[in-house]
Amino acid sequence: MSPDKTLADKAYRKLRAEILDGHLGAGQKLKLEALAKDCAVGMSPLREALARLQGDHLVVSEGQRGFWVAPLPxxxxxxxxxxxxxxxxxxxxxxxxxxxxxxxxxxxxxxxxxxxxxxxxxxxxxxxxxxxxxxxxxxxxxxxxxxxxxxxxxxxxxxxxxxxxxxxxxxxxxxxxxxxxxxxxxxxxxxxxxxxxxxxxxxxxxxxxxxxxxxxxxxxxxxxxxxxxx
CATH class of the missing domain: 1.20.120.530 (GntR ligand-binding domain-like)
Known part of the structure; x- marks a missing residue:
């Protein structure tokens, strides 16, 4: 596994746990710079992690406006x-x-x-x-x-x-x-x-x-x- 893949997996697991535990609330806007710093990764691995979270229906995006924690309808x-x-x-x-x-x-x-x-x-x-x-x-x-x-x-x-x-x-x-x-x-x-x-x-x-x-x-x-x- 490449270093970027390893970092992306690390960010994915951390963010997934925080969403499931409620530390990142439903509908909350995700600030990429803050997330990258918190996860200690660059933007490329972070975006890969967010893409995986979208596949899990835990994160949503709206065009170029950014990412949000998925709601709980x-x-x-x-x-x-x-x-x-x-x-x-x-x-x-x-x-x-x-x-x-x-x-x-x-x-x-x-x-x-x-x-x-x-x-x-x-x-x-x-x-x-x-x-x-x-x-x-x-x-x-x-x-x-x-x-x-x-x-x-x-x-x-x-x-x-x-x-x-x-x-x-x-x-x-x-x-x-x-x-x-x-x-x-x-x-x-x-x-x-x-x-x-x-x-x-x-x-x-x-x-x-x-x-x-x-x-x-x-x-x-x-x-x-x-x-x-x-």
């Missing part, structure tokens, strides 16, 4: 959640039908890692700091990826991954504002058991409910004015 999370639920349940159904021992092993390993972490998290109603949410997100990602990994369709798997990433920012906001009031661990346990017992209809229904419940949680938070201005 409610209609987008509704749309993303519906499409993600459709594709992820299709991929899960195929994985249950086609997945062999390697798929089962991957699902078990990802679930055990996630479950152990969730069991040690603060009790419902307790504030969840950003570092804790970051660690949870990594394990949650691995579990959902494992569930659909046996579908046999690289295209479907790739689309599921893209939609998971697109919904990550909303999911983190939901986890922060909920204060843990929703018992996501129990939802994961139920999904895991149904998938491994090859109960296709039940597993798909649980995954769909799991995804759409987050959208409901976001809507509730916005109605209570708990979210920052989007």
């Amino acid at each position: 409610l209609d987008e999370i509704d749309d993303v959640s519906r499409v993600r639920a459709m594709l992820e349940t299709e991929a899960l159904s195929a994985s249950i039908a086609k997945g062999g021992s390697a798929w089962e092993r991957r699902v078990k390993e990802a679930f055990e890692r996630l479950s152990q972490f969730e069991e040690g998290m603060p009790s419902p109603g307790t504030e969840r700091p950003a570092a804790l949410l970051n660690a949870w997100e990594e394990r949650n990602h691995a579990f959902h990826a494992a569930l659909v990994s046996g579908s046999g369709s690289p295209c479907l798997t790739r689309l599921c991954e893209q939609l998971y990433q697109q919904s990550e920012r909303y999911r983190r906001v939901s986890r922060m504002v909920s204060g843990g009031r929703r018992n996501v661990h129990e939802e994961h346990v139920a999904i895991f058991r149904a998938a491994l017992e090859r109960q296709t209809l039940k597993a798909c229904r649980l995954v769909e409910d799991h995804i759409l419940r987050t959208a409901e949680q976001i809507r509730l938070a916005m109605s209570l004015n708990e979210l920052p201005d989007a």
